[in-house]
Amino acid sequence: MKKENYLKWDEYFMGIALLSAERSKDPHTSVGACIVSEDNKILSVGYNGMPMGCSDDEYPWERTSDNELDAKYLYVCHAELNALLNYTGTNLKNATIYTTLFPCNECTKALIQSGIKEVIYMSDKYSDTPSVIAAKRMMNSAGVKFTPYKPINRNIELQL
Numbered sequence: 001m002k003k004e005n006y007l008k009w010d011e012y013f014m015g016i017a018l019l020s021a022e023r024s025k026d027p028h029t030s031v032g033a034c035i036v037s038e039d040n041k042i043l044s045v046g047y048n049g050m051p052m053g054c055s056d057d058e059y060p061w062e063r064t065s066d067n068e069l070d071a072k073y074l075y076v077c078h079a080e081l082n083a084l085l086n087y088t089g090t091n092l093k094n095a096t097i098y099t100t101l102f103p104c105n106e107c108t109k110a111l112i113q114s115g116i117k118e119v120i121y122m123s124d125k126y127s128d129t130p131s132v133i134a135a136k137r138m139m140n141s142a143g144v145k146f147t148p149y150k151p152i153n154r155n156i157e158l159q160l
C-alpha cells in the first residue's frame with residue numbers, strides 16, 4: 001500500500017519557493033518563487049537579490065536612507081522577475097507561479113506578458129500598498145487567477 005503522508009503538489013512547489021527564499025541576502029524580507037507548468041513540471045525558480053555583477057557586499061540592503069541611492073529598492077531584482085528571467089525555455093503559457101509574497105505591480109506586468117495564468121502566494125503583507133492593489137487590478141483584467149496558499153498543518157521533515 002502506498003504511503004499517505006507524501007507532499008501534495010501545492011506543498012511541494014511552495015516548499016521549493018520557501019527553500020529558494022533562503023538564498024536571499026535581504027535582511028528584512030526574503031522572497032522565493034517557483035514557476036510550474038500545467039502538467040506539474042518545475043520550470044524555474046528565483047529569489048530576491050542583487051543583479052549579476054552587483055556585489056551583495058557592496059550594494060545597500062537598507063530600507064531607508066537620506067539618499068535613495070543608498071537604499072536597496074533601486075537595485076534589488078524581485079524573486080518573481082528572477083524566476084521569469086532564469087527560465088531557459090520558450091513557453092510559459094498557462095504556467096503557475098508559487099511565490100512566498102504577493103507580486104508587486106512591476107513583476108505582475110512581466111508575469112502577465114509571459115503567459116502566467118495563476119499566482120499562488122503565501123504572504124500578502126503589503127496588500128494595502130498601491131503596488132499590490134495595482135497588481136491585483138492588472139491580474140483581474142488579464143484573467144490571472146490569484147489564490148492564497150492553504151498550508152496543511154504539519155512540519156515538513158525528510159525521513160531518510
Ligand SMILES: Nc1ccn([C@H]2C[C@H](O)[C@@H](COP(=O)(O)O)O2)c(=O)n1
Nearest residue numbers: 028029031048076078079102103104
Ligand atoms: N513580491 C515581492 C515583493 C518584494 N520583493 C523583494 C524586494 C525586496 O528585496 C524585499 C522587500 O523588502 P522590504 O520592503 O520588505 O524590506 O522583497 C520580492 O522579491 N517580491
Ligand SMILES: [Zn+2]
Nearest residue numbers: 078104106107
Ligand atoms: Zn516585484
